[in-house]
Amino acid sequence: MDSRRIDTGVGLGLAVLSSVIYFFAGQYTAFGVNTYGPNFFPQLLAVLLFICSGCLVFNALRGNSKAELEGFHKGGLIKVGVTLAIAVLYLFAMQLLGFVISSMMFLYLIMFALGKKQHWRIALISISVTAVVWFIFAYLLMIPMPEGIFSRSY
Amino acid sequence: MSVVYLLEAFQTILSDPSSLLFILTGVTAGIIVGCLPGLTATMGCALLIPFTFGLPPIQGLLMLMGIFTGGIYGGSISGILIRTPGTPAAAATLLDGYPMAQKGEAGKAIGIGTIASFVGGTIGALIMAFLAPQIADFGLRFGPPEFFALAVFGLTMIISISGESLLKGAIAAILGLLLTTIGYDPLSGVPRFTLENDNLLGGITFIPALIGMFGFAQVFRNIEKMEVVPQVKSKVGKILPSFKEVKPLLPTMTKSGGMGAITGSVPGLGCDVAAFVAYGEAKRTSKKPEEFGKGSHEGIAAPEAANNGATGGAMIPMLTLGVPGDAVTAVLLGALTIHGFQPGPLLFQDHPEIVYPIFAGMILCQVVLLIVGLFGARTFSRLINIDIKVLTPVIFLLCILGSYSMRFSFFDVGLALTIGVFAYFMGHFKFPVSPILLALILGPMAEQNMRRSLMLSQDDLTIFISRPISAVFLILAVVMVITSYRKYKKLQKIDNDAKQNAQKS
Structure with a gap:
C-alpha cells in the first residue's frame, strides 16, 4: 500500500x-x-x-513516511464487511427476538460466512455456545439479557 | 506494618474457598485467552472484565489478577508450540522455545517456562507488595500540579515506545485525550462534544472503548488474515523437566524476575520490554551464550521469569499513582474504577482492605499458575488446534456481550463496533492503538489536575515548574521525548544504510 x-x-x-x-x-x-x-x-x-x-x-x-503499511487482502476485507453487517443486523434482531434466538442465528451466519459449510455441525455449535453463554451471563452473573418480544410483563 | 496487613490478607483469602476458586477461574481463563494466537492478554482482560461485574469487589479483583497473570503466561504456550506468541510479552520466549519444540521438547520448554513464570511472578509480586506502600506514601505529597506532570510523563513514555512512528503514536495519544473530553466537563458541568446524544453525557464508557480497540479490531484482523494465513497445528511431549535441569536455571529465573519487576514498574515499558531486556542480560552473562536461539533452557527461563515479574512491577505505578505501566494494567485500572476504587496514593490510605488482598492474591495467583500450568499444559496446547472459524464467531459474540453488559445498552455495543472499525483501519495504517487506551486513563487525570492547579495559582502557569516534584516529572518527559526522537532517527539511519548497502551489492 x-x-x-x-x-x-x-x-x-x-x-x-x-x-x-x-x-x-x-x-x-x-x-x-x-x-x-x-x-x-x-x-x-x-x-x-x-x-x-x-x-x-x-x-x-517529502517522502519520509516509509513505514511498510499492511496491505488489505480483498477477499478478507469483504468477509470483514459481511461479518460487520451481520453484527449490525444482530443488534437489531436481539432487540426484537431476544438474546437466545438472535445469537444462535448470528453464530450460524458468521460461521457460514467464514466458510464453514457443514450445516448440522455449525447449527449444533451455535445452539450449544448460545446455551453456555446464556447460562453464564443470565444465570450465573445475573445480567438481564434482552428478551425482545418474549419479554415477560409483570 | 505492611507485613501484618499482608498476612491478614492471606488469611482472608485462604479462609474463603470461593476466593481461591475465583483465582483459579481467572488464571485458567487467562491462560486460555493468552495461549490462543490473536488474543492478547489485553484483549483477554477486556473480554473477561464483564464476568467480574456481578462479583463482590475482592473476588472480582482476585479473578482479574488471575486473568492478568495467566494471560501473560499463556502467550508463551503458543509461542513455543507454533512460533506465534499469544501475547507480545511472549515474543522473546519463542526465540528458544520454538527451536526446543522442533527438537521434540515442546513439553519440556513449556514446563521450564511455567516454573520460570512462577519464580519470576512471585518475585515481582513480593517486590510490589513491599515497594508499593512506600511509593504510595511518597505519592501522598502530590498535589494537582504533580499529578498533571505525572500524567504528561506517563503519556510521553507511552508515545516513545509506541511502534515505528513517534508521530503516529503522538497522534493516537491526542485522539485518545480528545475522546476523554466528550461528556460533562467534571469541573464546570458543561456538556462537550455530546452531539445532543444523552448516551454521551457521561463520556465514552471505558469498557466499550476497550472492547472496540482490542476486541472487535482483533476479530476483524483475524477474519481478514484467515484468508491468507493457514492455521498451524501443534503437538506436545513430556511436560515436567527434571530437578537437575531446573536447578541451574534458578539464579537466572530469580535475577530475571527482579529485573522484570523493575522494568515493568517504569510506566510505558511493560512486560514485553522486560522479557527482551532479561533475555539480553541472560545471554550476556550465560556460560553458553552460543546456545541462545537454538533451544537454550536459559533463553526460555529468562524472558518467562521477567514477563511474569513485570506483572507485579507494572502494578506498582498503577496502584500507587494511578498511572498504568502498560496496556493491560490500564485495563486493570479501568476495572478497579468500575468496582468503585480509584487507584492512587489515597487507595492505600482509604482502602487497605482492598490493596493488601490484591498483593496476597497476586502471590497466590503464581502458585495457582504453577499448578494449573504444569497439569493443564497438554489441554491448553490442544486449544490452539481449535478451528479458528469456530473460535472467531464465539469471540465476536463475547465482545458484543461484553460491551452490552456494562450498562445493558445497545448504544455501547454500537460505540464499541464503531471504535473497533476505526482501530482496525488504524492498525492497517500503522497507527498504534495502545496510546489511545492509556490516554483514556490519563486524559481526565491530566485535564482535571491541570485546571485545578491553575485555579490554585490563579492562572499562573509557573506553578508546574516552581514545585520540585512536578518540575522533575516535566523535565523527565522532555528528556524522554528528545532521547526517543534521537533513537528513532538513529534507527532510521541504520535502516537507510542497510537498504543502500543491499542495493549496491
Whole structure:
C-alpha cells in the first residue's frame, strides 16, 4: 500500500477534524471559572493535533513516511464487511427476538460466512455456545439479557 | 506494618474457598485467552472484565489478577508450540522455545517456562507488595500540579515506545485525550462534544472503548488474515523437566524476575520490554551464550521469569499513582474504577482492605499458575488446534456481550463496533492503538489536575515548574521525548544504510 498517499490523506483529514474541534470547543464557556475553562483542554489538543497532522502530511510529501503499511487482502476485507453487517443486523434482531434466538442465528451466519459449510455441525455449535453463554451471563452473573418480544410483563 | 496487613490478607483469602476458586477461574481463563494466537492478554482482560461485574469487589479483583497473570503466561504456550506468541510479552520466549519444540521438547520448554513464570511472578509480586506502600506514601505529597506532570510523563513514555512512528503514536495519544473530553466537563458541568446524544453525557464508557480497540479490531484482523494465513497445528511431549535441569536455571529465573519487576514498574515499558531486556542480560552473562536461539533452557527461563515479574512491577505505578505501566494494567485500572476504587496514593490510605488482598492474591495467583500450568499444559496446547472459524464467531459474540453488559445498552455495543472499525483501519495504517487506551486513563487525570492547579495559582502557569516534584516529572518527559526522537532517527539511519548497502551489492 502506498504509505505516502495514505499518510497525506489521513493527515489532511485530521487537520480538518482538529479545526472543527477547535471551533466547537470555543463555544464551551462557563461562568465563575478562571481563564482556563472547559474549552481550554480540547482547544489545546486540537492545536497539537493540527501541528502533528501537518507534520504527517509534510513527512509524507517529502517522502519520509516509509513505514511498510499492511496491505488489505480483498477477499478478507469483504468477509470483514459481511461479518460487520451481520453484527449490525444482530443488534437489531436481539432487540426484537431476544438474546437466545438472535445469537444462535448470528453464530450460524458468521460461521457460514467464514466458510464453514457443514450445516448440522455449525447449527449444533451455535445452539450449544448460545446455551453456555446464556447460562453464564443470565444465570450465573445475573445480567438481564434482552428478551425482545418474549419479554415477560409483570 | 505492611507485613501484618499482608498476612491478614492471606488469611482472608485462604479462609474463603470461593476466593481461591475465583483465582483459579481467572488464571485458567487467562491462560486460555493468552495461549490462543490473536488474543492478547489485553484483549483477554477486556473480554473477561464483564464476568467480574456481578462479583463482590475482592473476588472480582482476585479473578482479574488471575486473568492478568495467566494471560501473560499463556502467550508463551503458543509461542513455543507454533512460533506465534499469544501475547507480545511472549515474543522473546519463542526465540528458544520454538527451536526446543522442533527438537521434540515442546513439553519440556513449556514446563521450564511455567516454573520460570512462577519464580519470576512471585518475585515481582513480593517486590510490589513491599515497594508499593512506600511509593504510595511518597505519592501522598502530590498535589494537582504533580499529578498533571505525572500524567504528561506517563503519556510521553507511552508515545516513545509506541511502534515505528513517534508521530503516529503522538497522534493516537491526542485522539485518545480528545475522546476523554466528550461528556460533562467534571469541573464546570458543561456538556462537550455530546452531539445532543444523552448516551454521551457521561463520556465514552471505558469498557466499550476497550472492547472496540482490542476486541472487535482483533476479530476483524483475524477474519481478514484467515484468508491468507493457514492455521498451524501443534503437538506436545513430556511436560515436567527434571530437578537437575531446573536447578541451574534458578539464579537466572530469580535475577530475571527482579529485573522484570523493575522494568515493568517504569510506566510505558511493560512486560514485553522486560522479557527482551532479561533475555539480553541472560545471554550476556550465560556460560553458553552460543546456545541462545537454538533451544537454550536459559533463553526460555529468562524472558518467562521477567514477563511474569513485570506483572507485579507494572502494578506498582498503577496502584500507587494511578498511572498504568502498560496496556493491560490500564485495563486493570479501568476495572478497579468500575468496582468503585480509584487507584492512587489515597487507595492505600482509604482502602487497605482492598490493596493488601490484591498483593496476597497476586502471590497466590503464581502458585495457582504453577499448578494449573504444569497439569493443564497438554489441554491448553490442544486449544490452539481449535478451528479458528469456530473460535472467531464465539469471540465476536463475547465482545458484543461484553460491551452490552456494562450498562445493558445497545448504544455501547454500537460505540464499541464503531471504535473497533476505526482501530482496525488504524492498525492497517500503522497507527498504534495502545496510546489511545492509556490516554483514556490519563486524559481526565491530566485535564482535571491541570485546571485545578491553575485555579490554585490563579492562572499562573509557573506553578508546574516552581514545585520540585512536578518540575522533575516535566523535565523527565522532555528528556524522554528528545532521547526517543534521537533513537528513532538513529534507527532510521541504520535502516537507510542497510537498504543502500543491499542495493549496491
